[in-house]
Amino acid sequence: MNTREYKSYFRADIDAIAGYTPGEQPKVNKLIKLNTNENPYPPSPRISDMLKNFDASLLRLYPQPMCDSLRDVIAGLHGVERNNIIVGNGSDDILTIAVRCFSDAGKKTACVDPTYSLYEVLTGIQGGQCVKIPLNEDFSLPENLLELLDGVNLLLLPRPNAPTGNSFDKSRIDDLCANFDGIVLIDGAYADFAKDSCMELAMKYPNVIVSRTLSKSYSLAGVRLGYAVAHRNIIEGMMKVKDSYNVNMLTQKIAIEALLDRDYLEKTVAKIKLTRARLSRELAATGFKVMPSEANFVLASPPDGNAGLYFEALRKHNIIVRYFPGDRTGAFVRITVGTDDEIDQLLEVTRGLYAR
Amino acid sequence: MNTREYKSYFRADIDAIAGYTPGEQPKVNKLIKLNTNENPYPPSPRISDMLKNFDASLLRLYPQPMCDSLRDVIAGLHGVERNNIIVGNGSDDILTIAVRCFSDAGKKTACVDPTYSLYEVLTGIQGGQCVKIPLNEDFSLPENLLELLDGVNLLLLPRPNAPTGNSFDKSRIDDLCANFDGIVLIDGAYADFAKDSCMELAMKYPNVIVSRTLSKSYSLAGVRLGYAVAHRNIIEGMMKVKDSYNVNMLTQKIAIEALLDRDYLEKTVAKIKLTRARLSRELAATGFKVMPSEANFVLASPPDGNAGLYFEALRKHNIIVRYFPGDRTGAFVRITVGTDDEIDQLLEVTRGLYAR
Numbered sequence: 001m002n003t004r005e006y007k008s009y010f011r012a013d014i015d016a017i018a019g020y021t022p023g024e025q026p027k028v029n030k031l032i033k034l035n036t037n038e039n040p041y042p043p044s045p046r047i048s049d050m051l052k053n054f055d056a057s058l059l060r061l062y063p064q065p066m067c068d069s070l071r072d073v074i075a076g077l078h079g080v081e082r083n084n085i086i087v088g089n090g091s092d093d094i095l096t097i098a099v100r101c102f103s104d105a106g107k108k109t110a111c112v113d114p115t116y117s118l119y120e121v122l123t124g125i126q127g128g129q130c131v132k133i134p135l136n137e138d139f140s141l142p143e144n145l146l147e148l149l150d151g152v153n154l155l156l157l158p159r160p161n162a163p164t165g166n167s168f169d170k171s172r173i174d175d176l177c178a179n180f181d182g183i184v185l186i187d188g189a190y191a192d193f194a195k196d197s198c199m200e201l202a203m204k205y206p207n208v209i210v211s212r213t214l215s216k217s218y219s220l221a222g223v224r225l226g227y228a229v230a231h232r233n234i235i236e237g238m239m240k241v242k243d244s245y246n247v248n249m250l251t252q253k254i255a256i257e258a259l260l261d262r263d264y265l266e267k268t269v270a271k272i273k274l275t276r277a278r279l280s281r282e283l284a285a286t287g288f289k290v291m292p293s294e295a296n297f298v299l300a301s302p303p304d305g306n307a308g309l310y311f312e313a314l315r316k317h318n319i320i321v322r323y324f325p326g327d328r329t330g331a332f333v334r335i336t337v338g339t340d341d342e343i344d345q346l347l348e349v350t351r352g353l354y355a356r
Numbered sequence: 357m358n359t360r361e362y363k364s365y366f367r368a369d370i371d372a373i374a375g376y377t378p379g380e381q382p383k384v385n386k387l388i389k390l391n392t393n394e395n396p397y398p399p400s401p402r403i404s405d406m407l408k409n410f411d412a413s414l415l416r417l418y419p420q421p422m423c424d425s426l427r428d429v430i431a432g433l434h435g436v437e438r439n440n441i442i443v444g445n446g447s448d449d450i451l452t453i454a455v456r457c458f459s460d461a462g463k464k465t466a467c468v469d470p471t472y473s474l475y476e477v478l479t480g481i482q483g484g485q486c487v488k489i490p491l492n493e494d495f496s497l498p499e500n501l502l503e504l505l506d507g508v509n510l511l512l513l514p515r516p517n518a519p520t521g522n523s524f525d526k527s528r529i530d531d532l533c534a535n536f537d538g539i540v541l542i543d544g545a546y547a548d549f550a551k552d553s554c555m556e557l558a559m560k561y562p563n564v565i566v567s568r569t570l571s572k573s574y575s576l577a578g579v580r581l582g583y584a585v586a587h588r589n590i591i592e593g594m595m596k597v598k599d600s601y602n603v604n605m606l607t608q609k610i611a612i613e614a615l616l617d618r619d620y621l622e623k624t625v626a627k628i629k630l631t632r633a634r635l636s637r638e639l640a641a642t643g644f645k646v647m648p649s650e651a652n653f654v655l656a657s658p659p660d661g662n663a664g665l666y667f668e669a670l671r672k673h674n675i676i677v678r679y680f681p682g683d684r685t686g687a688f689v690r691i692t693v694g695t696d697d698e699i700d701q702l703l704e705v706t707r708g709l710y711a712r
Binding site for chain 2: 036038039042047048052059062090096153183221222233241243244247250
């Protein structure tokens with residue numbers, strides 16, 4: 001029995017925002033789920049072995065607060081020191097920490113448009129202003145990027161970009177890091193699927209953070225593990241903001257197994273790249289406009305440009321892709337690269353819809 | 357090779373704070389670890405069974421973003437609706453979300469003194485002001501609490517309190533919730549070890565949040581699972597701020613197993629309460645000042661009042677407890693209630709130190 005009426009005590013910023021909407025996680029089986037860029041292959045078999053032999057009584061203890069064992073593995077992988085690394089509960093945790101560190105009412109963030117919508121949501125939660133920088137028609141970086149960043153404290157830049165799938169010119173990003181008076185966070189969620197990465201910029205410049213996730217290439221979206229590499233002073237400040245025990249014990253152990261199984265990663269990524277090439281080729285042959293992808297998804301526009309209709313038609317065939325209505329993305333759907341069998345089924349339905 | 361000098365782009369709030377220091381997680385074996393209020397007994401055996409049979413290929417998928425299955429179990433437990441519940445990556449995540457929702461430069465938080473130091477740290481990160489309300493000599497709530505809360509938007513109040521171990525008078529808290537013009541977050545991390553809880557206040561008043569954790573009574577510090585119960589509008593606002601997939605798949609599944617095994621919880625908690633009573637009694641018999649505890653730890657001051665010395669002496673015997681230097685707590689150590697064997701060893705060393 002309420003003895004008081006509800007009244008909002010929320011900060012105005014929170015009441016004002018809608019929050020980020022994650023991609024649908026449908027409960028129906030037999031769906032072909034190509035909407036949230038999950039890896040279609042299982043994670044490394046080493047994980048299954050570890051879990052079967054895991055002593056559950058250890059769970060009574062807190063995990064390593066700083067993930068030191070895991071940080072040592074990551075440090076070895078990238079040739080950096082442990083104190084250049086922070087580990088997060090998914091790379092969303094890394095992004096949240098960064099925005100809480102570098103953005104407020106007086107410190108602007110910036111992101112390109114279109115991009116991962118979470119950057120703007122996080123800035124809004126923080127009461128900051130997010131400057132949106134329109135990409136060129138082909139989704140490349142505008143020539144006057146540095147000018148547009150005047151007065152910005154934190155740039156959130158995914159490479160490859162999502163949902164467009166293209167990878168920005170690396171020399172442009174290097175120049176930017178050298179000259180921009182602020183932090184550049186390069187979100188490398190999809191970097192393992194790309195030709196090259198910007199990881200070395202994290203050690204070349206003291207204003208650069210490069211983040212990674214195990215959700216995509218390592219097929220571990222369920223465990224929530226992301227990390228960032230940066231100058232030790234940046235890491236030290238971010239450590240103050242993270243929750244004390246932000247990464248649970250099993251996730252730390254699973255991540256170590258996955259990161260050490262390099263062969264498995266390379267094989268899985270190679271398969272996905274092959275399927276991506278085939279998907280892109282076949283869609284183009286069916287009259288689609290297909291954006292070049294360096295990620296594990298493909299952004300494509302159907303022959304009639306009516307992406308909403310295509311999205312709905314696929315759904316009727318139990319195939320779920322992602323559709324982002326809006327100016328820049330409304331003519332496209334984003335299709336996660338699934339197994340060859342899943343992509344065959346998508347292509348078959350697609351050819352049926354757009355037979356010429 | 358750095359081509360730029362390091363320069364701080366952090367918000368001034370972040371540069372200014374020291375960050376929260378978690379209790380030591382020593383790597384040495386054979387230590388008696390009574391410093392971070394971990395449960396000395398393993399978690400429910402149902403968890404081990406679940407992990408052994410878990411299909412690791414599922415980890416390629418994102419977890420349920422809102423933890424719906426788990427929320428249904430929690431709702432059943434407390435007789436509330438799913439939309440009265442938010443689940444967090446540990447209850448620290450719940451606390452972080454609450455502070456980000458209800459505190460900023462213009463909205464003050466308050467906490468009692470002494471209490472869990474994280475409340476003040478989180479407020480500092482948010483750029484807010486934390487009003488510290490001194491408890492009475494016996495660690496009870498001051499008479500003029502409501503006056504002291506004037507202008508405060510969020511009160512963070514653990515019940516039982518930590519590190520003191522006492523439980524505030526429930527009718528005082530009920531009155532407070534009815535009359536305070538702001539949010540009362542009652543942190544029930546230790547509530548399962550207490551005589552009663554404030555859970556029903558979450559449904560009685562639309563300005564009350566009651567949080568819980570599985571770290572202590574459920575013996576699952578390693579999995580990071582906390583939750584809060586509150587008015588649906590409060591939950592809806594907090595959901596906007598949480599990371600999209602803030603609780604990983606295994607933690608969700610483990611939590612369901614633990615929450616459903618009520619018998620195991622009750623047995624474990626009963627054992628800890630018995631050991632707590634014995635520890636309190638024996639320390640008092642050795643000349644200690646022992647604060648009455650309703651948690652899984654005991655705050656106690658050695659006969660000579662030199663808690664720092666006692667802490668160091670225990671450490672030499674490979675027994676680690678927690679010592680909080682400072683005005684109100686400097687004469688005490690906080691001893692986690694371990695197994696009977698661990699407590700026997702602590703008592704033996706203690707009697708040796710303070711033999712009369």
